[in-house]
Amino acid sequence: MIKAVGYAANHSFSSLKPHPFEREDPKPNEVEIEVRFCGVCHSDIHQVKNEWGNTVYPCMPGHEIVGRVRSIGSDVTRHKVGDIVGVGCMIDSCHQCEPCTSGEENYCEGPNSWLATYNGPMIPAKKSPDGRNHYGRDNTFGGYSNVVVVPEDFVLKIPSSLPEEKAAPILCAGVTTFSPLRHWGVKAGSKVGILGFGGLGDMAAKLAKAMGAEVVLFTTTEEKVQEAARLDVQAVFAYDERGLEQHKSSFDFILSTIPEKSDLSPFIPLLKRNAPMIIVGALEKLEPFNNMELASRRNTVGGSLIGSIRETQEVLDFCAEHNITPDIELIPIQDINDAYKKVEDGEVRFRYVIDMKSLDSEFIK
Incomplete structure (x- = not known):
């Protein structure tokens, strides 16, 4: 022993x-x-x-x-x-x-x-x-x-x-974000939204950017909007309705790295037709989604495990x-x-x- x-x-x-x-x-x-x-x-x-x-x-x-x-x-x-x-x-x-x-x-x-x-x-x-x-x-x-x-x-x-x-x-943190980015085919020219700018969000943004994607970070902390500039990616304050509206129906892929239960419904309209939102940050029961929002553009909400x-x-x-x-x-x-x-x-x-x-x-x- x-x-x-x-x-x-x-x-x-x-x-x-x-x-x-x-x-x-x-x-x-x-x-x-x-x-x-x-x-x-x-x-x-x-x-x-x-x-x-x-x-x-x-x-x-x-x-x-x-x-x-x-x-x-x-x-x-x-x-x-x-x-x-x-x-x-x-x-x-x-x-x-x-x-x-x-x-x-x-x-x-x-x-x-x-x-x-x-x-x-x-x-x-x-x-x-x-x-x-x-x-x-x-x-x-x-x-x-x-x-x-x-x-x-x-x-x-x-x-x-x-x-x-x-x-x-x-x-x-690296593989938990890398796996869904690769599995759902993020590539050069993809527009990727990252929800949350903690340890996972930081890695997700860096990885997606290295894959050639256009990256937009969504954060609930206004200071982090400014911090995103050092990664050379755009950031949006998640409570800014006008900021969300500007990205409506434009994302090929959204990755949520938020580590606790939160309402992700406001981000569904930001997806293009057939685009997925994948959740990696929270492993508990989440708020239900409006299926009309999903069905109207054939969107998917899914998960990925490490x-x-x-x-x-x-x-x-x-x-x-x-x-x-x-x-x-x-x-x-x-x-x-x-x-x-x-x-x-x-x-x-x-x-x-x-x-x-x-x-x-x-x-x-």
Whole structure:
């Protein structure tokens, strides 16, 4: 067993605190990774607070992990000791269902769906006759820790041109926006609307622009309208009816990155005929739409869930090729609870990334 330490919450109402635990030694197909950086995702906050109603405690978040390979199992061929690698939202899947065999593990239809990097299987209620879930684990601990052990198939290669700390958010925020942009065919000449200008919205705008699209950001914060200028994209204050009217029936694709329940109906009339609005920021029940608005132009409202391992490697390589990185602020692990509060209060314009050396300084004397 590997002695490990991280930060975890024991209840929905508790803060994150130091939590010593043990990781299993790498199996023949697994990689042991020393965690160097870990992004802070808004979904970490939802999960810690049990806002989706499925949290397993203790909950140790972190699914935007960049680290260095420390050891490998005897069957590992894709990675070697010393490699800089990444781990995103998933660390396993059933490998047998149609989505898995088609390279879309993020839609795994196995007994427990895919195994999340933290908080255990996506569907923990389905268990085998011996009472264990499909993966033999009732919980998993994420990257707010000094070490992770992951099957090699779910470990990504970090391009050398990407700064390690800035690569971390690409593993979730990057692929979560890249996947729908690619799936729905955004290309040069497309007009793309991005709802929300946080960590996901920032990456979505940069990726769509690199694909050659015309990008318009919609935000509820007037200050961010001005900030969008640094990305060389247009921004509209979402409460400005005149501003919305100017974009009526003009978008080929709209991506909502808003992280909580919100009324998206005012944006439906902005879609061209046959164009979709895809929602990636919120995973709860949303306000209903007026089907007349949708039917009159044969529009679609849909969802997209993170991205596959293949897409995650693709977005890492795409970002390296186009020199795309998220705006980040490095923080020590000791500031994580304050960072959560600032994210919830909308006080940040960037993605927090934890420098895991700070964990070493606290526990390794």
